[in-house]
Amino acid sequence: MKAALFIPCYVDQFYPKAAIAAYELLQKLGCYVDFPMKQTCCGQPMANSGYQHLTEGCDANFIANFAGFDYIVCPSGSCVMHVKEHLHSDTNKELAAKLRSSVYELTEFITDILKIESIEGDFPFRVGMHQSCHGQRGLKLSQMSELNAPFFSKPGQLLTKIKGIDLVSLSRKDECCGFGGTFCVTEEAISVKMGQDRIKDHEKHHVDYITGVDMSCLMHLEGILKRQKSPIKTIHIAEILNTFKV
Amino acid sequence: MSSNKTIPHSEAAAIFNKNEERVNWHDETLWFVREKRDKSAHQIPEWELLRETASQIKLNVLSNIHDYLVEFETNAQKNGIIVHWAANAEEHNVIVHSILEKNNIKQMVKSKSMLTEECHLNDYLTERGIDVIDSDLGERIVQLRNEPPSHIVLPAIHLKKEDVSETFHEHLGTEKGNIDPQYLTESARHHLRDVFLTRKAALTGVNFAVAETGEFVVCTNEGNADMGAHLADVHIACMGFEKLIPKREHLGVFLRLLARSATGQPITTFSSHFKKPREGKEIHVVIVDNGRSEQLGREEFRNSLKCIRCGACMNTCPVYRRSGGHSYHNAVAGPIGSILAPNLDMKKNADLPFASTLCGSCTNVCPVKIDIHDQLYKWRQVLVKEGYTPKAKTIAMKTMAAVLANPMVFEIVGKSGRFAMKNLPGLVNNKLNKWYDQREMPEVPEESFKEWYKKNSKSAKGKNDEQ
Numbered sequence: 001m002k003a004a005l006f007i008p009c010y011v012d013q014f015y016p017k018a019a020i021a022a023y024e025l026l027q028k029l030g031c032y033v034d035f036p037m038k039q040t041c042c043g044q045p046m047a048n049s050g051y052q053h054l055t056e057g058c059d060a061n062f063i064a065n066f067a068g069f070d071y072i073v074c075p076s077g078s079c080v081m082h083v084k085e086h087l088h089s090d091t092n093k094e095l096a097a098k099l100r101s102s103v104y105e106l107t108e109f110i111t112d113i114l115k116i117e118s119i120e121g122d123f124p125f126r127v128g129m130h131q132s133c134h135g136q137r138g139l140k141l142s143q144m145s146e147l148n149a150p151f152f153s154k155p156g157q158l159l160t161k162i163k164g165i166d167l168v169s170l171s172r173k174d175e176c177c178g179f180g181g182t183f184c185v186t187e188e189a190i191s192v193k194m195g196q197d198r199i200k201d202h203e204k205h206h207v208d209y210i211t212g213v214d215m216s217c218l219m220h221l222e223g224i225l226k227r228q229k230s231p232i233k234t235i236h237i238a239e240i241l242n243t244f245k246v
Numbered sequence: 247m248s249s250n251k252t253i254p255h256s257e258a259a260a261i262f263n264k265n266e267e268r269v270n271w272h273d274e275t276l277w278f279v280r281e282k283r284d285k286s287a288h289q290i291p292e293w294e295l296l297r298e299t300a301s302q303i304k305l306n307v308l309s310n311i312h313d314y315l316v317e318f319e320t321n322a323q324k325n326g327i328i329v330h331w332a333a334n335a336e337e338h339n340v341i342v343h344s345i346l347e348k349n350n351i352k353q354m355v356k357s358k359s360m361l362t363e364e365c366h367l368n369d370y371l372t373e374r375g376i377d378v379i380d381s382d383l384g385e386r387i388v389q390l391r392n393e394p395p396s397h398i399v400l401p402a403i404h405l406k407k408e409d410v411s412e413t414f415h416e417h418l419g420t421e422k423g424n425i426d427p428q429y430l431t432e433s434a435r436h437h438l439r440d441v442f443l444t445r446k447a448a449l450t451g452v453n454f455a456v457a458e459t460g461e462f463v464v465c466t467n468e469g470n471a472d473m474g475a476h477l478a479d480v481h482i483a484c485m486g487f488e489k490l491i492p493k494r495e496h497l498g499v500f501l502r503l504l505a506r507s508a509t510g511q512p513i514t515t516f517s518s519h520f521k522k523p524r525e526g527k528e529i530h531v532v533i534v535d536n537g538r539s540e541q542l543g544r545e546e547f548r549n550s551l552k553c554i555r556c557g558a559c560m561n562t563c564p565v566y567r568r569s570g571g572h573s574y575h576n577a578v579a580g581p582i583g584s585i586l587a588p589n590l591d592m593k594k595n596a597d598l599p600f601a602s603t604l605c606g607s608c609t610n611v612c613p614v615k616i617d618i619h620d621q622l623y624k625w626r627q628v629l630v631k632e633g634y635t636p637k638a639k640t641i642a643m644k645t646m647a648a649v650l651a652n653p654m655v656f657e658i659v660g661k662s663g664r665f666a667m668k669n670l671p672g673l674v675n676n677k678l679n680k681w682y683d684q685r686e687m688p689e690v691p692e693e694s695f696k697e698w699y700k701k702n703s704k705s706a707k708g709k710n711d712e713q
Contacts, residue, residue, distance in 0.1 A: 007695050007696075009650065009656065009660075011695065012660070012694050012695045012696055013660045013663070013664060013694050014664075014688040014689075014690070014691065015688070015691070016691050016693065016694055016695040016697075016698050017691070019695035019698075020695065020698060023695075023699070023703070035696075035699050035703065037653075037696065037699075037700075038653035039653070040650045040651070040652075040653050040656040041650040041656070043647075043650070045646065046643050046646060046647050046650075047623075048604065048623065048626070049600075049626065049630075049639070049643060050600075050626030050627050050629055050630035050635060051630055051640075051643040051647070052627050053627070053630075053631070054643055054644060054647040055647065056651075057647060057648070057650070057651020057652070058647065058650050058651050060651070061650075061651055061652075061653065133603065133604070133605035133606055133607075134604075134606075137605065137606035137607070137609075137610065138606065144607075144610050145284065146284070146562065146607060146610035146611045147294065147610055148287055148288045148290065148291070148293040148294055149294065172277070174607075175564055176564045176603050176605035176607070178564065178603060179603065180602070180603030180604065180605075181603075181604075183600070183602070183603050184680075184681065185680035185681055186256060186600060186680075187255070187256045187259065187565070187600070187601060188256070188260070188680045188681075188683060188684070189256070189259055189260035189263045190256075190259050190260075190263070190565050190568050190569055190601075191603075192683075192684040192685065193263055193269065193568050194564050194565075194568060194603075195685075197273070197568075219688055220685065222686075222688065223681065223685030223686045223687065223688070224684065224685050226685075226686035227684060227685055227686050
């Protein structure tokens with residue numbers, strides 16, 4: 001299976017470890033992975049701030065980079081959701097539509113396309129799973145607590161066979177962390193308060209790590225944890241899954 | 247209550263957050279209501295079908311609103327109800343005042359009506375010498391404090407029993423420092439009992455107006471709407487035109503959804519049907535537009551008019567729970583308020599659609615399936631295009647868009663940015679950087695993923711060699 005790796009701009013710059021883990025993991029799972037070198041950003045930061053009309057350049061660049069691939073895989077629910085919902089091209093509508101339906105978040109690609117139910121890695125720690133909203137409510141990676149519907153969790157399911165992992169059950173299963181893109185600075189007080197409250201829930205359950213499918217949420221939580229000098233660490237789910245040995 | 251000076255949501259929220267204990271209490275109280283809602287909703291196997299049905303009924307109403315309004319008016323008039331039409335808040339207030347004047351009434355009791363808050367009716371009547379008393383307990387508390395409600399279902403949810411005790415001591419003469427909820431409620435009850443017995447006019451809101459029968463339904467837990475309406479000679483019911491439902495049988499859908507979504511109760515204590523006036527009494531219905539036609543004309547936002555005012559989106563909203571209703575400076579706060587308010591005044595309410603992380607929880611709890619978070623996103627696009635965002639933000643966004651559209655520039659900016667962060671941390675770790683106020687910046691890695699990939703991946707190495 002040939003897949004193109006789409007790495008969000010800020011992950012490329014600040015969290016290469018998460019990107020490397022996603023890249024290596026996909027290869028271990030039998031994919032031929034290509035990384036188009038001229039990719040930048042999906043345009044979400046502008047679009048969510050009300051400037052979707054300024055994202056044509058990003059869209060054109062995304063299309064130029066990923067046009068030749070059947071599968072585009074990305075270790076971020078939020079960026080995937082943006083591409084799925086908003087990627088457009090006035091000159092090549094069909095191609096844009098094809099790419100919108102070819103983009104997958106990493107864990108859903110593993111469960112839905114590669115049809116892998118769980119991964120046998122090794123991560124002997126107590127872990128809290130942060131349900132990033134765009135992955136969860138936007139891409140439906142896991143069931144949402146508001147709905148009267150059967151439970152499932154694609155990222156959660158992949159972690160079940162990780163050796164030694166102790167996945168805790170949080171008091172508020174899917175409350176937002178407060179990152180929210182530019183919200184994190186324009187509504188700084190609320191953003192930080194939401195992050196602090198999310199962390200308290202994890203602390204209450206004595207976790208060693210907070211993991212999730214979106215590095216942006218984790219970056220926000222990590223910023224607060226470090227300021228509080230907390231021993232709790234953040235880690236992208238790809239890094240846990242990549243402990244899997246072939 | 248009109249607010250002359252509007253404090254932007256982010257600033258009001260920051261002030262609300264200064265008292266951490268109170269914010270925590272506010273958050274936990276509303277979360278408790280959200281959890282009650284979950285328990286109650288999850289007990290109904292067909293819950294999601296009920297939501298879908300309610301949504302479809304309301305969409306049908308919005309598509310045929312003219313016919314249903316005429317049908318309702320005709321049937322209501324047949325029942326002996328006097329129907330008035332108000333194009334805007336001013337007309338609504340004039341109509342209510344003229345009904346009171348005609349009957350020579352100087353005092354009125356009013357049960358909960360968010361529409362009259364939207365129209366600032368209390369101020370209007372008070373200025374004209376009419377004494378208005380709110381009879382919903384929460385509304386009475388905020389009225390005594392000269393504050394607007396902070397929540398559409400729980401108007402005084404921003405207050406603790408200590409605050410209520412102070413207010414009642416000052417205005418109703420209760421014992422100073424007595425915070426016993428039973429004592430305070432009993433005192434309010436005695437005070438309101440006197441009001442009910444002496445008022446000749448009662449104003450109520452409308453939860454549902456049934457086109458087929460010309461009747462309307464008012465839902466309360468306290469029975470205060472009934473108490474007011476049954477004891478008064480004149481009953482005035484005010485409704486936004488979207489309150490219509492086609493048939494009485496549709497109440498079987500909406501009454502099951504309303505209270506479960508609002509508070510987790512199976513149904514409100516009182517669901518009172520008003521169909522015709524008693525002998526010698528009058529019932530007036532005032533049907534109000536006040537911007538609703540305009541919203542109906544906005545294709546992307548029209549379905550916000552499906553709202554049945556349950557407040558579930560507020561209870562679930564992590565931002566609302568931590569910023570309080572008053573920070574939204576609009577009669578209806580929270581997520582639903584943030585998509586309704588810009589329609590009324592884009593300039594004044596331009597901040598509200600940005601007071602959200604777009605987490606989507608509001609959309610999931612909405613009993614009539616309004617795509618609230620998608621509409622927040624869409625309002626942001628409209629507000630930017632109409633020029634209601636700060637210039638500095640526009641400049642920053644244009645720069646960002648230019649950098650991110652060009653891979654080479656992105657690589658250079660990324661590399662030099664990381665270099666600067668590593669070697670000159672003071673450049674970003676300062677007071678101008680809002681991120682840094684309460685959060686550390688991410689640690690700068692040795693190399694970007696792209697740089698790593700160039701060195702380490704077989705395919706990239708091959709490509710590099712070719713170049």
